[in-house]
Amino acid sequence: MFVYQNFIMSVPNTKKNIDFMKKLEYVVVNDTHMSETAELADIVIPGSVYLERYDFTGYWVTWPVLGLRKPVVKSVINGMTEVEFWMAVMKKMGMKDKKGYSPADQTYDSYYADEYNPTAYAKEQNWDAYKRSTLAMTGKTEYEKFRKEVAMPEGGSVDEKTGVVKEKPGADGKAKAIGVKIGEKIMKGFETPTRKLEIASAFLKKNKMSGLPEYSEPEDRPTTDFPLYLVNFKQNEHTHSRTFNNDYLMEMKPDNPLIINSATAAKMGLKDGDDIWIESPFAKAKGTVQVTERIHPEVVALHHGYGHTGFGKVAKGSLNKLNAWSPAGTADGQFFAGKAEKFSGQIVAKEIGVRIMKA
Numbered sequence: 001m002f003v004y005q006n007f008i009m010s011v012p013n014t015k016k017n018i019d020f021m022k023k024l025e026y027v028v029v030n031d032t033h034m035s036e037t038a039e040l041a042d043i044v045i046p047g048s049v050y051l052e053r054y055d056f057t058g059y060w061v062t063w064p065v066l067g068l069r070k071p072v073v074k075s076v077i078n079g080m081t082e083v084e085f086w087m088a089v090m091k092k093m094g095m096k097d098k099k100g101y102s103p104a105d106q107t108y109d110s111y112y113a114d115e116y117n118p119t120a121y122a123k124e125q126n127w128d129a130y131k132r133s134t135l136a137m138t139g140k141t142e143y144e145k146f147r148k149e150v151a152m153p154e155g156g157s158v159d160e161k162t163g164v165v166k167e168k169p170g171a172d173g174k175a176k177a178i179g180v181k182i183g184e185k186i187m188k189g190f191e192t193p194t195r196k197l198e199i200a201s202a203f204l205k206k207n208k209m210s211g212l213p214e215y216s217e218p219e220d221r222p223t224t225d226f227p228l229y230l231v232n233f234k235q236n237e238h239t240h241s242r243t244f245n246n247d248y249l250m251e252m253k254p255d256n257p258l259i260i261n262s263a264t265a266a267k268m269g270l271k272d273g274d275d276i277w278i279e280s281p282f283a284k285a286k287g288t289v290q291v292t293e294r295i296h297p298e299v300v301a302l303h304h305g306y307g308h309t310g311f312g313k314v315a316k317g318s319l320n321k322l323n324a325w326s327p328a329g330t331a332d333g334q335f336f337a338g339k340a341e342k343f344s345g346q347i348v349a350k351e352i353g354v355r356i357m358k359a
Contacts, residue, residue, distance in 0.1 A: 002029045003082055004047055008036035009241040009308065012349050013282055013338025014331060030082055033245065036310040045085055046077050053081040146197075148188040150179045164195055218351045220337055222298070226280060226353030228264070229296075232304040232332040241305035244328065245312030255317075256303035256329040257290035258356070264298075265291045268356060275359035278302075280335035280352050286359060287330040300354065307331025 008017050021027060021040045029041040038044045055069040075081075080088065089095075090104040152158075155168030158181050165186050166175040179186045180195040189195030193202040200211035222229055237253035238244065258278060265271065272291050277284060278300075287302070295301060306329025308315035317328035336352050 002027070002031070002037055002041070003086070004031055006031075006033075006035040006037050006241050006311070008040070009305070009311075009331065009333060011338065012333045012336030012347065014334040015283065016338045030085055033311055036308065039310045046079050048075060048079070048081040052076065053083075146188055146190050150186050150188050152186060153178060162194060219342070220281075220348070220352045222353035226355050227298075228354050228356065229299045230278075230280065230332070230335055230352050230354040231299060231301050231350045233301055234304050238303075238305050241308070241311075244305055244308055244315040247314055250314050250328065253303070254328060255288070256306040256332075257288040258330070259292060259295050259301040260289050260356070261295050261297040261299070262291050262293055264300075265289060268358065270356075270358060277357045277359050278330065278335065278354055279357070280354045282337060282352075283334040285330055285334060289356075300356065302330060302332040304332050307334075 008014060008021070011017055018040065021037070027041040028043050028045065029035070029038040030045040030047050031038055032047040032049055034044065050069065051073055052071050052075045053069070054071060057067050057069050058065070087104045090102055094102075095104070096102040150165075152165065153167045156166055156178070157168075157175070158165050163181040164177050165179045165181055166177050169175040177193060177195050178188075180189040181187075187195075190197055192198050193206075198211075201209075202211065205211040234240070235253065237249050243249050257273075258276065260270065270276065270289050270291065272289065274289050276287050276289055278287050279285075285307075307327045308331075309327055310316075315328060333349075335354060337348060339348055340346065341348050341351075
């Protein structure tokens with residue numbers, strides 16, 4: 001199930017993603033566009049845009065905020081929102097957790113009773129109580145939380161050597177650290193095992209690492225055959241891979257030439273606008289170059305999100321000599337390995353060696 005997610009374009013290694021999709025028994029896509037992912041689905045459910053629906057939206061940049069978004073237009077297709085659709089699926093399948101609870105049991109009827117009635121919606125969601133709750137807004141940003149004084153917990157203890165204050169041990173014999181004693185006061189401290197600012201991480205030491213930052217060579221670093229680092233980036237004209245069928249945004253930023261250092265380009269005999277081949281161990285594709293001084297000589301870069309084949313006529317670019325659509329720009333995800341980084345488990349999206357050839 002993919003909800004508002006173009007998996008094929010968003011996750012590195014396009015070929016591997018397509019092969020994976022084709023092996024799935026049944027694929028459901030719930031989205032506002034017929035994307036590359038939707039084209040491989042067994043069934044596509046039309047989604048909603050934010051102007052058509054109610055949403056609880058969370059923000060976390062400065063302090064936690066939970067807000068209610070209200071629709072300004074009725075659904076263009078007179079359909080369900082994503083939440084309503086999946087509530088209906090849960091209801092139909094009788095999906096519940098181990099305690100027999102399902103959110104669909106509590107909200108399904110009210111969702112469908114009067115979708116476009118803010119009063120009914122607010123009443124069902126206990127909007128008055130929500131507005132009074134601390135979830136709505138904390139009021140102000142709290143600075144230097146580590147200095148906040150805390151009380152000694154009942155049955156708690158203090159490590160005389162480190163000053164760490166712990167709660168009373170639980171049934172498993174483990175005791176949680178809640179602060180650090182400094183002089184006569186107990187401060188909250190930092191969210192570390194020692195409650196202090198750690199130069200060497202106690203957590204990493206416990207997991208048989210040095211506890212200090214260590215550099216290791218990237219797994220897919222440049223080689224003799226693929227001598228340049230390829231990285232990707234984003235600019236404010238576009239959002240991820242979602243906005244490339246928008247005429248206005250594509251007029252501002254219609255394609256993504258490969259950014260290359262002027263000295264590197266000169267060695268290859270390349271100049272602005274030249275057609276090139278970009279090749280990694282996983283893919284080979286055409287592109288163009290943009291020469292600049294503002295990138296390292298051993299690095300090249302592609303703006304993320306371009307190269308669509310199934311996201312709409314604007315995203316696809318223009319008709320070529322064979323009367324087929326040529327994608328606008330070059331998809332960066334195809335060049336990467338499509339794997340997780342071995343230490344963090346995060347996806348590797350900026351680590352691959354490539355070679356550039358004039359087309």
